[in-house]
Amino acid sequence: MTDTAPRELPLQELDEVIIRFAGDSGDGMQLTGDQFTSISAALGNDLATLPEFPAEIRAPQGTLAGVSAFQVRISDFAITTPGDAPTVLVAMNPAALKAQLHNLVQGGAVIVNTDAFNERNLEKAGYESDPLEDGTLDGYRSYPVPMSQITKDAVAVHGVKPRDAERSKNFFALGLISWMYTRPTEPTMEFISTKFRGKELVIKANEAAFQAGYNFGETAELFESHYEIKPAELPQGEYTNVNGNTALAWGCAASGQLARLPVFLGSYPITPASDILHDLSELKHFGVRTFQAEDEIAAAASAVGAAFGGALAFTTTSGPGVALKGETLGLAVSLELPLVVIDIQRGGPSTGLPTKPEQADLLMAMYGRHSESPMPIVAPRSPADCFNAAIEACRIALRYRTPVMLLSDGYLATSSEPWLLPDIDSLPDIGVDFHTGFNGTNEDGDGIFLPYLRDSETLARPWAIPGTPDLMHRIGGIEKEDESGNISYDPANHQKMVNLRAAKVEGIDVPDVEVAGDPDADFCMLGWGSTWGAIDASVDRLQAAGKKVAHVHLTHLNPFPKNLGEVLSKFETVICPEMNAGQLVNLVRAKYLLDVKPVNKMNGVPFTTAEIESAALQAMDNS
Amino acid sequence: MTDTSTRTEPGDWATDQEVRWCPGCGDYSILTAMRMLMPELEVDRENTVFVSGIGCAARFPYYMNTYGMHGIHGRAPAIATGLAMARPDLDVWVIGGDGDMMSIGGNHLIHALRRNVNLNILLFNNMIYGLTKGQFSPTSEVGKVTKSSPMGSVDTPFNPMSVALGAEASFVARTHDMDRQHMMEMFRRAHDHKGASIVEVFQNCNVFNDGAWEGITKKGNRDSNLITLEHGQPIKFGADGELGVVVENGAAKVVSVADVGESAILIHDEKKPDPSTAFMLSRLSQGPFEPTPIGVFRAVERIEYASSSTAQLAMAQNDKGAGDLSSLLRSRGTWQV
Ligand SMILES: Cc1ncc(C[n+]2csc(CCOP(=O)(O)OP(=O)(O)O)c2C)c(N)n1
Ligand code: SF4
Ligand SMILES: [Mg+2]
Numbered sequence: 001m002t003d004t005a006p007r008e009l010p011l012q013e014l015d016e017v018i019i020r021f022a023g024d025s026g027d028g029m030q031l032t033g034d035q036f037t038s039i040s041a042a043l044g045n046d047l048a049t050l051p052e053f054p055a056e057i058r059a060p061q062g063t064l065a066g067v068s069a070f071q072v073r074i075s076d077f078a079i080t081t082p083g084d085a086p087t088v089l090v091a092m093n094p095a096a097l098k099a100q101l102h103n104l105v106q107g108g109a110v111i112v113n114t115d116a117f118n119e120r121n122l123e124k125a126g127y128e129s130d131p132l133e134d135g136t137l138d139g140y141r142s143y144p145v146p147m148s149q150i151t152k153d154a155v156a157v158h159g160v161k162p163r164d165a166e167r168s169k170n171f172f173a174l175g176l177i178s179w180m181y182t183r184p185t186e187p188t189m190e191f192i193s194t195k196f197r198g199k200e201l202v203i204k205a206n207e208a209a210f211q212a213g214y215n216f217g218e219t220a221e222l223f224e225s226h227y228e229i230k231p232a233e234l235p236q237g238e239y240t241n242v243n244g245n246t247a248l249a250w251g252c253a254a255s256g257q258l259a260r261l262p263v264f265l266g267s268y269p270i271t272p273a274s275d276i277l278h279d280l281s282e283l284k285h286f287g288v289r290t291f292q293a294e295d296e297i298a299a300a301a302s303a304v305g306a307a308f309g310g311a312l313a314f315t316t317t318s319g320p321g322v323a324l325k326g327e328t329l330g331l332a333v334s335l336e337l338p339l340v341v342i343d344i345q346r347g348g349p350s351t352g353l354p355t356k357p358e359q360a361d362l363l364m365a366m367y368g369r370h371s372e373s374p375m376p377i378v379a380p381r382s383p384a385d386c387f388n389a390a391i392e393a394c395r396i397a398l399r400y401r402t403p404v405m406l407l408s409d410g411y412l413a414t415s416s417e418p419w420l421l422p423d424i425d426s427l428p429d430i431g432v433d434f435h436t437g438f439n440g441t442n443e444d445g446d447g448i449f450l451p452y453l454r455d456s457e458t459l460a461r462p463w464a465i466p467g468t469p470d471l472m473h474r475i476g477g478i479e480k481e482d483e484s485g486n487i488s489y490d491p492a493n494h495q496k497m498v499n500l501r502a503a504k505v506e507g508i509d510v511p512d513v514e515v516a517g518d519p520d521a522d523f524c525m526l527g528w529g530s531t532w533g534a535i536d537a538s539v540d541r542l543q544a545a546g547k548k549v550a551h552v553h554l555t556h557l558n559p560f561p562k563n564l565g566e567v568l569s570k571f572e573t574v575i576c577p578e579m580n581a582g583q584l585v586n587l588v589r590a591k592y593l594l595d596v597k598p599v600n601k602m603n604g605v606p607f608t609t610a611e612i613e614s615a616a617l618q619a620m621d622n623s
Numbered sequence: 624m625t626d627t628s629t630r631t632e633p634g635d636w637a638t639d640q641e642v643r644w645c646p647g648c649g650d651y652s653i654l655t656a657m658r659m660l661m662p663e664l665e666v667d668r669e670n671t672v673f674v675s676g677i678g679c680a681a682r683f684p685y686y687m688n689t690y691g692m693h694g695i696h697g698r699a700p701a702i703a704t705g706l707a708m709a710r711p712d713l714d715v716w717v718i719g720g721d722g723d724m725m726s727i728g729g730n731h732l733i734h735a736l737r738r739n740v741n742l743n744i745l746l747f748n749n750m751i752y753g754l755t756k757g758q759f760s761p762t763s764e765v766g767k768v769t770k771s772s773p774m775g776s777v778d779t780p781f782n783p784m785s786v787a788l789g790a791e792a793s794f795v796a797r798t799h800d801m802d803r804q805h806m807m808e809m810f811r812r813a814h815d816h817k818g819a820s821i822v823e824v825f826q827n828c829n830v831f832n833d834g835a836w837e838g839i840t841k842k843g844n845r846d847s848n849l850i851t852l853e854h855g856q857p858i859k860f861g862a863d864g865e866l867g868v869v870v871e872n873g874a875a876k877v878v879s880v881a882d883v884g885e886s887a888i889l890i891h892d893e894k895k896p897d898p899s900t901a902f903m904l905s906r907l908s909q910g911p912f913e914p915t916p917i918g919v920f921r922a923v924e925r926i927e928y929a930s931s932s933t934a935q936l937a938m939a940q941n942d943k944g945a946g947d948l949s950s951l952l953r954s955r956g957t958w959q960v
Contacts, residue, residue, distance in 0.1 A: 476693025
């Protein structure tokens, strides 16, 4: 602490704040945001985060394309989204201000690093005049802070070179924000010393910068007050902060244990799915074998091979990769082997918006293979729910011996939320038995193995793996005779097999949908996947405004829950917000002949609560 | 496990499925060689798996009484890689044609080879697309007239041995469908090799490319045009061993032994770590009309892929202990509410 006497500033209580840290991709904004999130989590706030990365790894410094941002919302009440618009923007350079200012709420606070607002940077950001002076910030509360300079001064005593000193300025920003929201300093100090262990100079510099930022808030007479956000009332228990991709990776590893099977992942790197490959590659001590294949086809094919060998097999990718895997997934449908395909959807077509979310692979998951090739589909609704969805996908794959598509997206993948850790013992047992004996007899009365003789309840075929004595058999993509599995071109048999494959998927035991909000409302919002948070939050707002509104959210998209048609038909009006051009709407209309109204958005940004709220209000007016 | 002491007979390896290749197809003799070899390998049927792609050749698994998967066109090496990784205890054979493995599946083939996955890959090369009724393939010669190349193919063909050697394959061999003993020997060597083995089998498609290999495999042509490579032996051929191979100016070349003297003849060394000489041998012949080597081009030891992967799993368990779900979920820090 400095020896300047702290000013007595009023401490103002807030119920929430939405902060967006924005800077150049080299400025360490993700780290800053992550750390602010951890401290707030430890304080008991509810929270949700939304990182935003540039598509290019090293976009030219100081340009709009190079801006990296991290939004975190912390609150003293339960929340389901990272918030529509930030109330505080920390802009480390002109490009960050330019790229992000329009997101800020009117009257919001902008904390800028004035040292970065030189002519060159202004030009790179495309500013013709200095936004700090030309009225650009009118209507916002702006706090100009010479972050680079103070950071340099603060770290100079440790003998850090000025060029390196500059790199600690994100910790200055973190210190300042920590002061503003009365976060304790110790956890960050601890974080710095663990994170940079072995690099003494870096530790000293970052600590000094962080402390300088904290002190600056206290002493600079720039701020009118500082704030406090009380802990949220959340269910009791132990929490961790998790993003969707990590939750999926953990769900895959957990499924291996719950099924008592070794896990195999065949994958080819692609944004925004690569982190699942990375995370699972770290879990070798769980018996997780990862295979970075030569392409997505090989990734899927290797998983099919591993499944034939008795592994719990996964392949992870994004839309372009699913397109490549299509033929192999058709093989898996025909072979009737368990396989989980994880698609982290991103904007398309083609390379599209590789770092931005979309929900536009639903129809590809449903129909994107040649011929009649039904595949179950599950979709998580929140980052933490990815863990459950992975287990559910595995349960279906194993029990019914079928490839299953799990549809997450770029939003769930990277955003995070507190997760009340489940009791491990309460997780379902999803194990199935390998087949080990004969299941039929030939004309001579000898025991034989019929690889396509189905279980009468699930219609699943027996899973007999190589190494099992006497059960040698051949499977393949050519149509198989019912029961024996021998090649068959018989027309009636093909019809039968098509019907059986369809009936097996249609018959999967899927829990009924529940109606959230007001079940007696005339108006309902239908959603699936990552729109859950925004729809849920908009239901709260609409109800607070006295509107009657219901919410039905799907985890299972194929087959649909058995009660879905009946549930939806009770509402006068159903709207369906989705990040595509109306794909779930098409499925529901086709299946139930219900006039569900589409609400679509495809600009690479998840729905805001306000957008859904206004779509709902409009639909209510029109009905 | 069944008792390995009860030796199997070739017939034990046959299935009840009717073999559906065209009468006279070279695939029959390959199948026979395989069924005859199996009892000699003293392996169990249930621990043997045949994986294939699509094509006439790729029907092979249906005819072997083992575990088998008839996959999709070109993808057998990738499917087999996953199987061999998940189940290093199995003997995994991969069967495919020249179209299957050099065209649509070329990528998977080279990667399986460079990774050195423990697979025995048999490439049935008939220089034609058989199953789709006779289009030119990536091994067909320039000028090949087929339905899809009525004026002759303008594609330069692949030489599968050169491709395999370029792809870092640790075991590379070639044989032909007219010589059962040699086939069995090559298959046995491929099986015994730990890592990826590829055996190119010159195979006659008597319907769409009949006699394509006759220039070298027909009895009367073998003396002059088949060079049988044998480890540690001078590379000589001809009715009386009068022809030989030397390396000159960075290339292999056929010479008269009398002209150069015995001592100048290249001694075949399949274990040479550097693949350059093997590559030169693979370039000796441009097609089935001139002296062409068969036998093992290269057999070197290199760490096998699945065992490397298994070693990492073991190392991780050693370092971190067996995976514990409860601590995994707490690995990024937790807090109490
Ligand atoms: C994705 C796909 N493309 C094309 C085909 C059609 N097709 C089947 S086999 C084959 C080529 C077969 O040639 P080869 O691999 O040399 O085997 P052969 O029949 O000669 O033994 C082709 C093009 C297919 N089955 N799948
Ligand atoms: S088409 Fe050729 S390769 Fe295929 S089965 Fe007939 S003869 Fe054999
Ligand atoms: Mg062929």
